[in-house]
Amino acid sequence: MDKDNLKIVYRRFNFVLLPVISVLISLIILGLVIVPQIISYFSLNARIKDQIAQTDDLNSKITEIESINNEDTKKGLEITLTILPTDKDIPSAILSLQTLIAKSSVAATSSGQLVLKDIIYNNSKKGSVQNSFQLSLTLVGPLQSLKNFITYLQSAPRLYQVESISAQFQKGSRTVEVELPISVLYDPNAKASISFSDPVPKLGAKEAEMLNKLNSFIVPAQPEVYSSTASVPTGKSDPFE
């Protein structure tokens, strides 16, 4: 194609050149800038909304956590860790049982006392509950004392479960020799996994009531103190005066 031909073509299509170029540029801008940005606008907007919602959730969670009374939680943990320790703590379990046995006796006389004849810790014998060990007690004493002991086990400062009861009564009396395998529970799980999305745990009224009940198991009733020295003259506080 020579120059003259080009000039002819140019003259012929001269008038459509500007509209074509401007439409082309417009389409390019539309396709490469506006449409992708409109598409990304909605996805980005959704992302921002999601992020704001998450932040709001976290902020409300922070408010909730900040409202938790840390002292109460620590005290509650102490109580539950005493009742259900993380390790076996066999000595404390035995000590607590001995205290309960002494408390169960109906009378101070030897005939009314419940006596711990034998206590066996069997390592191979697991309790019926997963995290537990078994202590087999052999007790001798009046039936009423045994009943008291079984009742007191429910409010013991450790978690005990009576596995079975096997009793032999002495002829002509209500004195009994009983074998009592007891499961002592513990819970080695002292960790909790928390994720941001989890709701803040709350202690309900039932759980608070339960904590109070457990607390009463731990705090021993104050023994009645009889003051025999009240009327005794104490003299001067400073003897050299």
Next chain:
Amino acid sequence: MTVVKQAVPRGFLINLLPEEILIQRRHSYKIVLINRVSIAFLVVILIAAAFSLVLKINQANNLKRSEEEYTTAKDKIMGLQSKEADLLILKNRLSTIQSSLGADTKRKAVFNLVTSLSSGMQINDLTVDKNSNMTISLSTASAVEIEKLLFDLSSKERNSDLISKIDLGGLSLGKDNIFRFNLKIIPK
């Protein structure tokens, strides 16, 4: 050239130009119109592109701000996590204790009930197994006592609605006029 306007009546136009010029003029009119429309279109597109860019920048700022706020909240909550963990552990332990507390209640209840109801008799031996089933061996001189015990054990009001089945076995009267018998008590 003077044009006498009064001579032409209203609504009349007399075209004295040659036809080619008229066609050329119409053509150039069209071209100008097309050019103007295309440029206007381009300008509109450019304005839209600028607007979308501003929107994008604004959105990016918003996103950055919300991300910063989220990170701040996350950091704050990380600091409070031990508090939350303590509460969760407490809650878990309480639920474990609650579920374990009443596990042996039935065994104890059966033992207490039967030993109370048979207070007028001599209990020889007694076993409560893991399923809370009780086997008890008793002896008494009075048949009325046996009847009363069986009545009490089978009465809903007296047995605290605790017992579902009683098996009486091995009932015998010895030379010493004492009844001896065994009971197997199955709780509900």
